[in-house]
Amino acid sequence: MKNIDLKLVEKLADKMNENSLNEISIEKGDEKITLKREIKSQPVVHTQSAVVKKAAPVAKTAAVKKEKEIIKGNIIVAPTVGTFYSSPAPGEAPFVMVGDRIETGKIVCIIEAMKMMNEVTSNFNGKIVKIFVEDGTVVQKGDQLFVVE
Structure with missing residues (x-):
């Protein structure tokens, strides 16, 4: 071409x-x-509770141990592949932080895909109790982003 x-x-x-x-x-x-699109075989499921594997601190000579942590609440997942942004622009306050109360329709983050900014909104009312993704991280469709309790 x-x-x-x-x-x-x-x-x-x-x-x-x-x-x-x-x-x-x-x-x-x-x-x-x-x-x-790269396809990952991850089911997209909105659940009332989820099991999250959490890595323990790594010692120089010890193997990494994983423990299970049960989180109760609703999970907000990535609707598309792209780069996760927690705020509307660099240097600005994040859309949400742990402890914030949100309502259905509230913008919780932006996912950039091919220079297009896609606003991700909450499907739930409640309080943000966990954020799984760091700003600037690439996410896949269905990746867990937030827990709303």
């Missing part, structure tokens, strides 16, 4: 996200654009 139309690529990426597609292609003559 001689000249890649970035607006077309962005529109295709948007269609993939809107329709939860794993692959999308378009052909015109002998030119073809194909976008593919």
Whole structure:
């Protein structure tokens, strides 16, 4: 392809996200654009409780032990693949912090995918009791982001 139309690529990426597609292609003559999403075999489930594996502190000569921590509450998961941002812009206050009370529809973070900023909103009323992801971390669709109790 001689000249890649970035607006077309962005529109295709948007269609993939809107329709939860794993692959999308378009052909015109002998030119073809194909976008593919990396697929992880993780089920997306909203649950009332979740088991989270928590790593214990690592000693230089000791193996890492994992313990199970039971968390009660509703889980907000990533609706798409992208980079997790806890605030609207660098240097600004985060949308939510542990201990904040939120209502359904409240923006809790942004996930950037292909230069598109996707606002993630809560489906639950309650208090943020745990944040699983650090600012700037790449998340996959279905990754756990927050626990709302």
